[in-house]
Amino acid sequence: MNLFLELLVAGGVAGAKVGVAALGFALIFYTTREMHFAFGAVSVAAAYPCYWVVKALGDGPLGTALGVVAALIAAVLISIALHKYVYLRLRSVLPVVMASLGVSLIVENVIQIVAGPDIQVLSYPALLHIVEIGPVRLRVLEIGVFIGFVIVAVAIDVFLNRTRLGQGLGATMDDPEMAELVGVRTSRMRMGAYAAGAALGAISGIVMLVDTGLKPAIGFTLLLYALIITIMGRGSLRSVAIWSLLFGVIRSLWSWQFSPDLQELAVFALMVSYLIARDSWDRYQFNRIRPISRPASTVGADARA
Amino acid sequence: MNRRLWMTALLTSFSMLVAGTAVGQQGLKTGKVGVIVQLSGVSGDFGVGVQHAVEIAKQELADNKIIDLQVFYEDHQQQAQLALVGFEKLVDRNDVSVVIANASPVILALAPVAEERKRLVYNFAGVSPKLRSLNRWVINGAALSDRDGSELAQYMVKKLGLKTAAVLHVDDQFGTSVAEYFQNAYKAAGGKIVDVESNPVGALDLRTQLLKIKAANPEALVILNNIPEEGYSVAQAREIGITAKIFSNTFMMDPQNVKAAGAAINGVRGMSLQFDPERSPIAKEFATKFAKKAGRPPAITDVLAYDGARLIGEAMQKVGNDPRAVRDYIVKVKDWPGAIGKINFDAEGNILLDMSQYEFVNGKPVFTNP
Numbered sequence: 001m002n003l004f005l006e007l008l009v010a011g012g013v014a015g016a017k018v019g020v021a022a023l024g025f026a027l028i029f030y031t032t033r034e035m036h037f038a039f040g041a042v043s044v045a046a047a048y049p050c051y052w053v054v055k056a057l058g059d060g061p062l063g064t065a066l067g068v069v070a071a072l073i074a075a076v077l078i079s080i081a082l083h084k085y086v087y088l089r090l091r092s093v094l095p096v097v098m099a100s101l102g103v104s105l106i107v108e109n110v111i112q113i114v115a116g117p118d119i120q121v122l123s124y125p126a127l128l129h130i131v132e133i134g135p136v137r138l139r140v141l142e143i144g145v146f147i148g149f150v151i152v153a154v155a156i157d158v159f160l161n162r163t164r165l166g167q168g169l170g171a172t173m174d175d176p177e178m179a180e181l182v183g184v185r186t187s188r189m190r191m192g193a194y195a196a197g198a199a200l201g202a203i204s205g206i207v208m209l210v211d212t213g214l215k216p217a218i219g220f221t222l223l224l225y226a227l228i229i230t231i232m233g234r235g236s237l238r239s240v241a242i243w244s245l246l247f248g249v250i251r252s253l254w255s256w257q258f259s260p261d262l263q264e265l266a267v268f269a270l271m272v273s274y275l276i277a278r279d280s281w282d283r284y285q286f287n288r289i290r291p292i293s294r295p296a297s298t299v300g301a302d303a304r305a
Numbered sequence: 306m307n308r309r310l311w312m313t314a315l316l317t318s319f320s321m322l323v324a325g326t327a328v329g330q331q332g333l334k335t336g337k338v339g340v341i342v343q344l345s346g347v348s349g350d351f352g353v354g355v356q357h358a359v360e361i362a363k364q365e366l367a368d369n370k371i372i373d374l375q376v377f378y379e380d381h382q383q384q385a386q387l388a389l390v391g392f393e394k395l396v397d398r399n400d401v402s403v404v405i406a407n408a409s410p411v412i413l414a415l416a417p418v419a420e421e422r423k424r425l426v427y428n429f430a431g432v433s434p435k436l437r438s439l440n441r442w443v444i445n446g447a448a449l450s451d452r453d454g455s456e457l458a459q460y461m462v463k464k465l466g467l468k469t470a471a472v473l474h475v476d477d478q479f480g481t482s483v484a485e486y487f488q489n490a491y492k493a494a495g496g497k498i499v500d501v502e503s504n505p506v507g508a509l510d511l512r513t514q515l516l517k518i519k520a521a522n523p524e525a526l527v528i529l530n531n532i533p534e535e536g537y538s539v540a541q542a543r544e545i546g547i548t549a550k551i552f553s554n555t556f557m558m559d560p561q562n563v564k565a566a567g568a569a570i571n572g573v574r575g576m577s578l579q580f581d582p583e584r585s586p587i588a589k590e591f592a593t594k595f596a597k598k599a600g601r602p603p604a605i606t607d608v609l610a611y612d613g614a615r616l617i618g619e620a621m622q623k624v625g626n627d628p629r630a631v632r633d634y635i636v637k638v639k640d641w642p643g644a645i646g647k648i649n650f651d652a653e654g655n656i657l658l659d660m661s662q663y664e665f666v667n668g669k670p671v672f673t674n675p
Binding site: 002003006007010011014108109112116117118119121123128130137139212213215216217218220221251252255260261263264 | 354504514517567
């Protein structure tokens with residue numbers, strides 16, 4: 001039972017770590033429909049200024065705060081610049097995919113040239129302190145990431161559903177043309193989505209900096225998980241938050257009774273099954289309601305018969 | 306007029322420079338060597354370190370008027386298929402005689418192609434026991450882990466009295482073969498393996514595997530992983546409360562692992578080749594040059610790559626570029642002065658180096674039987 005609890009908590013925390021990045025990626029994708037494959041690389045690249053600032057100013061509150069601000073600014077500026085000067089000029093899906101993959105490689109290589117290929121870690125003993133909750137042992141960092149993830153997920157939900165600006169963003173996600181017609185400035189919404197998504201990505205990068213350390217190519221893993229969860233979310237950020245946790249928990253709990261070797265396969269099989277089932281259900285629902293919306297002439301013909 | 310004068314002066318200087326270079330290279334033999342390592346991707350740091358080591362060797366060979374070694378690099382990104390493409394390019398385009406490469410899956414993939422293309426592969430970091438006696442075209446310049454696995458098992462069971470152990474290994478050719486060999490040696494020594502877990506290449510979070518190992522409650526945990534996954538494993542094992550003694554191999558010495566593990570590295574023991582910069586002037590000079598170039602001390606694998614490049618250069622100077630002759634020269638050296646120590650090979654082309662026990666104290670390895 002202890003193992004079950006430990007795996008459950010470890011999975012939840014792993015899901016929360018991925019979830020922060022997944023929310024950022026999903027926010028950008030759902031709003032702009034741009035497959036921003038450079039997301040992982042940019043998130044990691046943005047964490048490097050944080051590392052440099054903290055190394056230069058020390059790991060006290062001021063140095064850390066300035067480091068975080070530097071990372072957020074770097075992520076937001078790079079992402080908005082990519083959106084405005086690269087993706088918008090390409091105007092269709094495949095060229096954007098190609099360009100973002102290319103940008104991802106360029107960013108990785110630039111980091112390797114500028115920062116070197118070696119692993120960079122920021123060590124905060126207070127964050128690495130172990131807290132024991134029953135049989136479960138967690139670092140303060142993990143507890144913080146989990147709480148932070150819940151706060152971010154709830155804040156995004158409240159923002160989208162309870163504020164005017166959020167409703168504008170939601171409208172841009174659902175139907176950008178209609179949103180434009182009713183006066184929503186969709187271009188600003190897209191820019192805002194890039195800024196917020198990039199900031200969440202940068203936070204993930206900073207967590208990695210303290211957790212496992214940063215390497216130039218580490219962003220790909222971040223992107224891969226964020227992308228999978230975004231697909232599972234099917235346009236809903238609330239679903240993205242839930243799937244992030246489920247992703248981590250299912251992956252971890254699989255190991256309770258089965259070999260961890262197959263945990264990735266099991267999770268992906270489950271997710272693909274869900275997508276197929278969900279799609280079949282949607283089609284079934286669509287076919288069920290279609291007869292009601294038949295053209296009037298057909299209805300008349302039925303009546304005459 | 307002024308512009309023409311400048312152009313003439315520039316052209317004259319350039320001609321003098323070219324002429325000077327030609328004179329400088331006169332009498333110096335040339336050789337072509339390929340290097341296939343991971344220069345990008347998640348393990349890019351490993352390959353970049355090796356690149357520094359090979360470049361230092363190349364420069365020294367030229368400075369000492371031994372040989373003008375032309376080195377061509379290919380990036381395998383930890384994937385055997387990319388290594389094969391790189392190998393073909395190095396042979397067809399650059400006509401290299403010898404290819405320096407690493408990683409067990411890569412060496413296993415290259416061996417048959419090397420035999421077919423009649424080119425020598427010098428392995429400086431693949432340690433899977435499966436690499437022993439592949440064919441005449443592969444030289445193992447890295448100590449294969451059947452020896453250290455066996456010695457580690459003996460040390461754990463006989464000397465430390467640790468009767469139960471769990472193994473965490475990377476799920477690739479290297480990890481599975483090394484883990485299998487260690488398990489057999491451990492059982493033969495009288496120990497019991499209570500759990501074996503594996504993780505994919507490039508894993509960042511190994512807590513799931515480690516939690517299962519924790520539940521099996523072993524006296525010892527043996528980590529046979531990649532860099533820096535070994536470091537992550539140690540940090541996360543201690544974080545989730547594994548109190549078992551942790552053991553590992555040569556790779557744990559890598560500075561990337563030490564960085565990733567942080568303070569948790571203290572107390573980790575194992576078997577490794579030993580690189581001591583104070584042991585010889587060659588070792589000291591290399592350590593100094595490497596630290597200046599890479600900004601960190603050399604890992605054992607950097608030292609082995611450096612020694613390999615120097616040895617290949619020397620062989621080419623003595624016997625020319627014929628891969629067969631280079632191979633024969635290398636395997637016949639006796640007490641060749643490498644930075645790692647005195648180098649010898651057995652008749653099958655496997656390096657013979659003594660292993661030492663180590664334990665990390667204050668973030669640094671302390672060798673208990675140097």
